[in-house]
Amino acid sequence: MTRPYSRITGTGSYLPPRRLSNADLVAELAAKGVETSDDWIVERTGIRARHFAAPDVACSDLALHAAQNALQAAGVEAKDIDLIIVATSTPDMVFPSSACILQNKLGIAGCPAFDVQAVCSGFVYALTVADAMIRTGTATKALVVGAEVFSRILDFSDRTTCVLFGDGAGAVVLEASDTPGILASDLHADGKHVGILCVPGHVSGGAASGHPLLKMDGPAVFKLAVGVLEDAARATLAKAGKTQEDIDWLVPHQANIRIMQSTAKRLKLSMDKVMVTVDQHGNTSAASIPLALDSGVRSGKIKKGETLMLEGVGGGFTWGAVLLNL
Incomplete structure (x- = not known):
């Protein structure tokens, strides 16, 4: 028997209700003595708004809503899922995995469930792992989720x-x-680039030690990201026997509009072929690619049968790409 292929049959997403425009965030930061402006944020990042979860909402809670929406879109019941992978850098607990917690919230048991930690590349990593497990017959219906509560680790x-x-x-x-x-x-x-984007803290003796908040060298990240994203995209196209002319949509990690524009330019793709949600979502790390994908599908921009390039880059430093037919 030939090994099966894998296809995405449903997409879903979820954003917590609390939406902060740049003006909202600027006002909150000003109250803390931190000065910035809407113009400064938009010019450097393209971000105009983002969503923050309530204090009692965990990564698995966001994942549950997105998972239920994807299951509904696929016409699949939770009990039919035989693999759960959650990509996250902000899990509910040190352990067990948010995937196990999500499994319980879905009311199912028995199938393998685990987290993938590759920061903003996490969803691409998780999708690749799920594809491999389906191709080897280990799974037949996988739930792959990217979920983050990055507001908890911001300085x-x-x-x-x-x-x-x-x-x-x-x-x-x-x-x-x-x-x-x-x-x-x-x-x-x-791993030699670990210092340019990290949260250098950990739990020790019942307390957080080190610096448990995000640190980033923005210019270094930008310089590295643009180059590796182009390389990963070209390598993926070569493996599939395709060229950039075959790409209907680029669905990149929504880190910064400048990185996305630079990547598209290097691949000779019009920005009309790039899914952009960073303006309304901000950088949601491992959640950004599936959020952008679901936005494109539900808006009718991305259609069945089209060829998509998904790609991400994140702390680690990690990067990767996936080419797929929807």
Whole structure:
């Protein structure tokens, strides 16, 4: 018997109700003695708003809403899922995984469930793992989720980072198929860049030690991101025997509009072919790609049968891309 392919059969997303425009955030920061402006944020990032979860809302809560929406779109019941992977850097607990917690909230048990930690590349990593498990017959219906509550790890005294991030979740149902869905992927990491984007803290003796808030060298991240995203996209196209002319939509990690524009330019793609949600969501790390994908599908921009390039880059440093037919 030939190994099956895998295809995305449903997408879903969820944003917490609390929406902060730049004006809202600027006012909150001013009250803390931190000065910034809407113009400063938009010019450097393209971000105009983001969503923050309430204090009692966990990563798995956001994941649950997104997962239920994806299951409904796929016409699949939770009990039929035989693999759950959650990509997150902001899990509910040190352990168990948010995937196990999500499994319980879905009312199912027995199937493997685990988290993937590759920061903003997490969803691309998780999708690649799920595809491999389906191709080897380990799973037939996978739930792949990216979910983050990045507001919990932001330093609100640092205007260069706290304005960038938001909370949210996105999910897909990936099913075994006789026809190709995921065509190729390309994953990488280079740990020597760990210091330019990290949260250098941990739990020790019942307290947080180190610096448990996000730190980033923005110019270094930008310089590295643009190059590796182009390389990953080209490598993925080569593996699939495709060219950039075959791409109907680029669905990139929503980090910064400048990075997205630079990547599109290097791939000779019009921005009309790039899914952009960073203006309304901010950078939601592992959730940003599935959020953008679901936005495109539900708005009717992205259509069945089209070829999509998903790509992300994040702390680690990690990066990767997936080419798929929807």
